[in-house]
Amino acid sequence: GENVEQHPSTLSVQEGDSAVIKCTYSDSASNYFPWYKQELGKRPQLIIDIRSNVGEKKDQRIAVTLNKTAKHFSLHITETQPEDSAVYFCAAVSGYSTLTFGKGTMLLVSP
């Protein structure tokens, strides 16, 4: 089955800095890569996703890049704000909507 590795496990940045979270996947058949944000005590919620026929996608301060050859994808957050502090999960979808998550990255943005 699919295996998703996520790094780093924790990331501390100063407000206004950029943050990058990286993930690799093992199944070359995976074709959909969503990112979820989980605030403390809340449920995971989708923040951005990318499909395998696209190399990059942006939505305001967040962007995701995908390198299918290398089987890795990354989340980029620019101009970080304290409200960006949360746990971020990458995921890969292969087969019938089977979501395989990375272990998560705790992002802490200090004012």
Add this chain to the structure above:
Amino acid sequence: EAQVTQNPRYLITVTGKKLTVTCSQNMNHEYMSWYRQDPGLGLRQIYYSMNVEVTDKGDVPEGYKVSRKEKRNFPLILESPSPNQTSLYFCASMLSGVVSNTEAFFGQGTRLTVV
């Protein structure tokens, strides 16, 4: 309002006492699944269901059962809970299990403690 609803939110139980965590969605989604979340391990899939009466094991199915008798409901059953099933559980639904690029909507979570 489109939502996935789990009950209960919090549950403390004793080893061996059967329990059921309910999950219901009002979006007419075909695909539903259960995850457990443990520190340092992320979200791991327990069971999933492609549609009514169609269920299959995820990565960590031992000690759990599910059923999908109706499209909107997907209960998680622990026949004989053990302390290693203490965890935070999430139910999720997606529009389709065949089209693999649809958003997963999560319930609010159930924090289970087995003593």
